[in-house]
Amino acid sequence: xxxxxxxxxxxxxxxxxxxxxxxxxxxxxxxxxxxxxxxxxxxxxxxxxxxxxxxxxxxxxxxxxxxxxxxxxxxxxxxxxxxxxxxxxxxxxxxxxxxxxxxxxxxxxxxxxxxxxxxxxxxxxxxxxxxxxxxxxxxxxxxxxxxxxxxxxxxxxxxxxxxxxxxxxxxxxxxxxxxxxxxxxxxxxxxxxxxxxxxxxxxxxxxxxxxxxxxxxxxxxxxxxxxxxxxxxxxxxxxxxxxxxxxxxxxxxxxxxxxxxxxxxxxxxxxxxxxxxxxxxxxxxxxxxxxxxxxxxxxxxxxxxxxxxxxxxxxxxxxxxxxxxxxxxxxxxxxxxxxxxxxxxxxxxxxxxxxxxxxxxxxxxxxxxxxxxxxxxxxxxxxxxxxxxxxxxxxxxxxxxxxxxxxxxxxxxxxxxxxxxxxxxxxxxxxxxxxxxxxxxxxxxxxxxxxxxxxxxxxxxxxxxxxxxxxxxxxxxxxxxxxxxxxx
Numbered sequence: 001x002x003x004x005x006x007x008x009x010x011x012x013x014x015x016x017x018x019x020x021x022x023x024x025x026x027x028x029x030x031x032x033x034x035x036x037x038x039x040x041x042x043x044x045x046x047x048x049x050x051x052x053x054x055x056x057x058x059x060x061x062x063x064x065x066x067x068x069x070x071x072x073x074x075x076x077x078x079x080x081x082x083x084x085x086x087x088x089x090x091x092x093x094x095x096x097x098x099x100x101x102x103x104x105x106x107x108x109x110x111x112x113x114x115x116x117x118x119x120x121x122x123x124x125x126x127x128x129x130x131x132x133x134x135x136x137x138x139x140x141x142x143x144x145x146x147x148x149x150x151x152x153x154x155x156x157x158x159x160x161x162x163x164x165x166x167x168x169x170x171x172x173x174x175x176x177x178x179x180x181x182x183x184x185x186x187x188x189x190x191x192x193x194x195x196x197x198x199x200x201x202x203x204x205x206x207x208x209x210x211x212x213x214x215x216x217x218x219x220x221x222x223x224x225x226x227x228x229x230x231x232x233x234x235x236x237x238x239x240x241x242x243x244x245x246x247x248x249x250x251x252x253x254x255x256x257x258x259x260x261x262x263x264x265x266x267x268x269x270x271x272x273x274x275x276x277x278x279x280x281x282x283x284x285x286x287x288x289x290x291x292x293x294x295x296x297x298x299x300x301x302x303x304x305x306x307x308x309x310x311x312x313x314x315x316x317x318x319x320x321x322x323x324x325x326x327x328x329x330x331x332x333x334x335x336x337x338x339x340x341x342x343x344x345x346x347x348x349x350x351x352x353x354x355x356x357x358x359x360x361x362x363x364x365x366x367x368x369x370x371x372x373x374x375x376x377x378x379x380x381x382x383x384x385x386x387x388x389x390x391x392x393x394x395x396x397x398x399x400x401x402x403x404x405x406x407x408x409x410x411x412x413x414x415x416x417x418x419x420x421x422x423x424x425x426x427x428x429x430x431x432x433x434x435x436x437x438x439x440x441x442x443x444x445x446x447x448x449x450x451x452x453x454x455x456x457x458x459x460x461x462x463x464x465x466x467x468x469x470x471x472x473x474x475x476x477x478x479x480x481x482x483x484x485x486x487x488x
Contacts (some may be wrong), residue, residue: 031112031113034112034115035067035068035071035112038064038067038115038125039064039067039068041064041123041125043064043122043123043124043125044063044064045061045062045063045064045124046061046062046063046064046066046067046125046126046127047059047060047061047118047121047124047125047126047127048060048061048062048075048110048126048127048128048129049126049127049128049129050077050081050108050128050129050130050131050142050144051128051142051143051144051254051385051387052081052082052143053082053141053143053385053460053461053464054085054086054334054335054385055143055254055257055334055384055385055386055387055388056086057254057255057258058081059129062075067110070110071110071112074107074108074109074110075107075108075109075110075129076105076106076107076108077105077106077107077108077129077131078103078105078106079097079101079103079104079105079106080097080103082096082097082106082131082139082141082142082460083097083098083103085464085467085468085471089471091463091464091467092467093463093466093467094460094463094464094467095459095460095463096141096456096459096460097460106131106132106133106134106139107131107132107133107134107136108129108130108131108132109129109130109132110127110128110129111127111128111129111130111144112127114126114127114128114251115127116221116222116255117220117221117222118221118259118262119217119220119221120213120217120262120263120266121262128144128251130142130144130145130148131144131145140454140456140457140460141456141457141460141461143250143385143387143388144247144250144251144387146387146388146391146453146457147246147247147250147387147388147390147391148247150246150391150394150395150398151245151246151247151394153395153398154246154292154394154398157398157401157402158294158295159292159293159294159300159398160245160292160293160294160295160297161245161246161290161291161292161293161394162243162244162245162246162249162290162291162292162293162374163243163244163245163246163249163250163288163289163290163390164226164240164241164242164243164244164249164288164289165240165241165249165252165253165256165286165287165288165289165386166238166239166240166241166285166286166287166288166289167238167239167241167253167256167257167273167284167285167286167382168231168236168237168238168283168284168285168286168382169236169237169238169239169260169271169272169273169284169382170191170233170234170235170236170271170272170274170277170278170284171191171192171210171235171236171237171264171269171270171271172189172190172191172192172235172269172270172271172272173190173191173192173268173269173270174189174190174269174270175265175268175270176270179270183478185478186277186278191234191235192207192234192235192269193206193207193230193234193235194234195234196232196233196234197230197232198229198230198231198232198233198236199229199230200230203230204229204230209267210263210264210267210269211228211237213263213266213267214228214237214239214260214263215228217259217263218256218259218260218263221255221259222252222255223241223252223255223256223259224241224242224252225239225240225241225242226240226241226242227239227240228240232282233278233281233282234281236284237271239256241253241256243289246390246394249386249390250386250387250390253286253386254385254386254387257273257382272284273286273382273383274335274337274381274382274383275333275335275337275338275340275341275381275382275383276337276338276340276341276381277337279340282346282347282348283340283341283343283346283347283348283381284341284381284382284383285341285347285348285378285380285381285382286380286381286382286383286384286386286389287376287377287378287380288376288377288380288389288390288393289366289374289375289376289377290374290375290376290377290390290393290394290397291373291374291375292313292317292394292397298370299370299371299372299373299374300313300314301313301314301317301373301374301375302314302369302370302371302373304370308356308365308367309367309373310365310367310373313401314373314375315406315407316397316400316401316403316404316405316407317375317397317398317400317401318354318363318365318375318397318400318407319400319405319406319407319408320396320397320398320399320400320401320403320405321354321363321375321377321393321396321397321400322352322353322354322362322363322400322407322408323396323399323400323405323448324392324395324396324399324400324448324449324452325352325362325379325396325432326352326432326433326442327442327443327446327448327449328392328396328443328446328448328449328452328453329379329432329433329439329442329443330436330439330440330443330461330462330465331385331388331389331391331392331443331461332377332379332380332384332388332389332392333379333380333381333383333384333436333439334383334384334385334388334436334465334468335383335436335468336435336436336468336469336472337381337383338381338383338436339433339434339435339436339439341381342432344416345416347359348378348381349361349362349378349379349415349432350415350416350432351415351432352432353410353411353415354375354407354410354411355410355411355412355415356410356412358410358411358412358413358415359378360411360414360415360416361378361410361411361415362377362378362379362415363375363376363377363378363379364376364378365410377389377393379432388461391453395452395453396452399448399451399452435469436465436468436469436472437466437469439465440462440465440466440469441462441466443458443461443462443465444458444459444462444466446458
């Protein structure tokens with residue numbers, strides 16, 4: 001079994017947390033040049049951000065003088081970013097962050113390798129940060145830290161990983177203020193374009209400047225956009241981000257969502273990455289393309305001798321993903337809305353299945369050359385936290401490899417209806433948890449989840465998901481009002 005081990009790598013803290021925390025870093029030549037270039041720029045401020053539990057960037061601007069010291073000595077950052085939800089409401093059920101610890105600061109380290117410039121902010125310098133505990137250990141529920149731990153484990157097993165991401169997202173001719181005034185009611189919200197028109201060249205032309213800004217400005221910011229097209233649905237786009245190492249892929253996916261919102265605002269457009277913004281339309285996927293490599297960079301999923309060109313390593317990897325998915329589903333589907341997307345006939349999986357070139361399954365094997373053989377993980381929606389989704393995909397695959405789990409036959413044809421799942425059970429028996437509460441409860445009780453990610457992460461993360469469910473249960477929806485207000 002793959003046993004989780006608490007991280008032992010510590011940053012050398014010269015003293016306990018305080019606003020002038022020193023990490024005693026020694027720069028490489030490349031890092032030193034990054035710092036010098038930032039200091040020599042004509043910008044007076046530097047933009048920094050950490051990633052919270054929901055995959056949202058939480059950050060600030062600091063002066064160049066502050067950046068100069070923080071680049072070596074670190075920076076204090078309020079722990080509340082891991083202690084509240086996406087609406088800034090404080091959790092009351094988490095053990096590690098809360099009023100009981102006074103919302104003290106956590107130490108952070110600026111990851112200089114994440115340096116990028118933002119063209120639409122006059123080439124503003126931007127960096128991501130990693131968050132640590134008081135002892136200089138990477139915070140176990142910091143999304144970047146969790147994925148880095150999984151990649152350390154991947155390396156110890158003799159592998160590397162390459163990941164590419166795809167996002168589908170709706171676009172509306174709205175602003176935060178106009179949406180609020182309309183109470184976010186779908187029938188009142190105006191999409192960027194009407195009707196269903198996937199892969200439309202005409203619709204691209206109608207919004208050429210916005211489309212061009214996404215393709216060019218995002219790429220100039222350091223996120224290479226490989227493809228961009230309209231998807232089926234009013235005002236829906238899909239973007240494919242070029243593959244890279246796993247941590248960089250998660251960085252790119254997270255920044256892509258944030259950057260799109262920045263760019264769209266200048267055009268009077270508001271995108272959404274909700275998994276299912278409309279009950280009558282297909283939802284938004286956040287698909288991941290994953291393969292493993294050996295120490296020489298060779299794709300280990302490919303086997304020329306196999307009828308399907310799938311290596312034994314690949315088969316064990318898939319079997320692990322299938323076996324573990326029900327135990328860690330909130331890492332793929334983290335919101336209440338995520339589970340509204342899992343509807344038959346709407347291009348989203350409803351069972352834990354795999355198949356070759358099959359878009360009705362959870363895990364679509366894409367056969368190709370010795371370089372391109374990979375799996376498309378179709379479980380996540382566009383609302384995923386990319387760090388958690390990628391960590392879940394790779395860690396569960398490693399679990400399958402380590403335990404040599406056998407791969408049952410895949411699905412040919414539709415995986416909906418009465419189709420048999422990859423586990424050999426009926427689709428109803430093997431159906432994914434139906435809502436966030438069921439999924440979080442299963443993960444919280446799962447020995448497999450705790451084995452892969454540790455008690456601290458599982459306790460904190462599932463508590464935040466149970467909190468999300470409580471907020472939902474206490475709310476009154478438009479559906480309820482429309483259904484019951486007059487008649488009942």
